[in-house]
Amino acid sequence: MKFSMLSVAAAVVAVATAAPLTKRAADNNNVVGYWVPWGDVPVSALDMSKYTHINYGFGVLWKGAASPATITFDRYYDGDNMQALVTRGNAAGVPILMSIGGWTGSQTFSTVAASASLRKTFIDNALVFVRKNTAGDDAENPNGWNMDGIDIDWEYPGREGAVCNTYSPQDSANYLQLLKELRAQLDLEFPTKRKLITAAVRVQPFDDASGKPMSNVAAYVPYFDWISIMAYDIMGSWSATTGGNAPFNTPPSPGDPFSF
Template sequence: MKLSRKPLFILLMLCVVSSSFSLGQIKKKYIVNGYVGGFRGLVNTEEIDADKLTHINYAFVNVKDSLAVLTNLATDSTNFRKLNALKLKNPDLKILISIGGWAWSENFSDAVLTETSRQKFAKSSVDIIRQFNLDGVDIDWEYPAMRGEEGNIFRPEDKQNFTLMFKAIRQELDILEKEKGRKFQLTTAVGGSQSFVDNTEMGLVQRYTDYIFIMTYDYGGRNGTVGHHTNLYSDGESSSADKSVKSFMAAGVPANKIVLGAAFYGKGVEAETTNNHGLGQKRVKSVQGGGYTKLKDTLIDQSGYKKYYDEKAKAPYLFNDSTRIFITYEDEESIKLKCEYVKENKLAGIFFWEYFNDPKEYLINEISKNLD
């Protein structure tokens, strides 16, 4: 008896789909990158939902004496082994080291000042990848040619040296690719401000990098006022994710290399008055905000806090009339809108700080639903 071609084709396709599911993962169209804070110690990798991620950025690797340095070799090496084991669940998962961060960026300027120091730094960065069988390097220099944390070294030459650093690392990664016969990624987390764009050569930097992670959070109000910290759109003259994306694109970064930032934490501030629920009022002092799981479970419309929503900025916030505490944060709705923005503007995807700020996965589940 001869079977028709159509049932055979259907059977073949079912086998292919079944095989894809048996691997535990169908390759994602968009980047979903979560930062994991290894600087705190051992990472609870069993709590990471690897199927919902494409990348994990391991934060942080320090910079000392023109070298990328693991600050706790025993802890870091254990974390790398456990993170790599997540690839049994998700074979496409990429693990990158993130070098720098707010607290460990003070020595970048010295590390990349000369060709010799740049080569030394680049080689040491890639040697970590080589030793622990990781997938790439992420640079989080906060900030070239600008003051970041108090005491950071910065100089005007950082603008050009920032570019040359990526060139040097890319050359080292090219050597590693020939050794290993596979691709390795180079990315960077960048400040969302216009001043970051002005103090770098992003149109040149993007030539050496696979993705640009724009930190579209930590904005705050202008001129000492209370404002949103991770809003999608501007509510006037304020900073916003949309403004940041357009600024980087104008500087020569293609949309398909831009990864939009999301904050899995809220930031708190005391307002001087209760006018307008604190928004736009003079800022008195910063106070604790907290991760999203904590905010959702204990503060939203609880404990004297009431939830409000800025339609123009597409940003939620809490305000407590008795304490005048304003908390700016990201919720499921703002995450959904950011995912839609990614798709509408043909961006590469979304990333967030930090995975364990939302242990109940309210926000990553929203990303997973909307960025398939």
């Protein structure tokens, strides 16, 4: 998701806000909106009937945090919006998920996924978003946000994406392990109500250890409730040649594609 927008610690990248749609999808489809605090539509103005799910963007991983596994967001500014969105979502029957990562918010995903101890810390930090708050509505540091799941926007496993992001040939294998552990902990803490795991992914499959797109991603299927393919930012103002931002059919070259 390549845009130059500043937010918490200058580490967030913007996606489309939850803008109006003309029709809600059929029951077997999902219409997912991303709500971001710098957008033009306040939480109070959202038409919740247009969406099946809404992701709050973003909690970010950045190198300046106390730990690579720290999920950074503004508890005061974001917190009010998060609470308002969850309240509206609950009233409308629209699940709310926390999206973690983004174009420049994926700086330490690789580091976290490679370490058993950091994975554990990250998962505990992520689960704060889906736990119920028992510290009171006016608590300075709520211990839960009562969301319905976690959306992972790692850009990208096995490749750099933004120049600030760490990456490794082992990212995709480590990502799978992170997903296994996240799913296990969610199911352990919430045995009667499934908490969702979703992801924003690039057009091609995750890279394998050789740096090539994987030929088989079946191992990931049990851990995602669904994925959203970022079929945009294929070409843009940053590209060496002119091309469509979200073309129906195009090769990954010429130019400088970001979601391929």
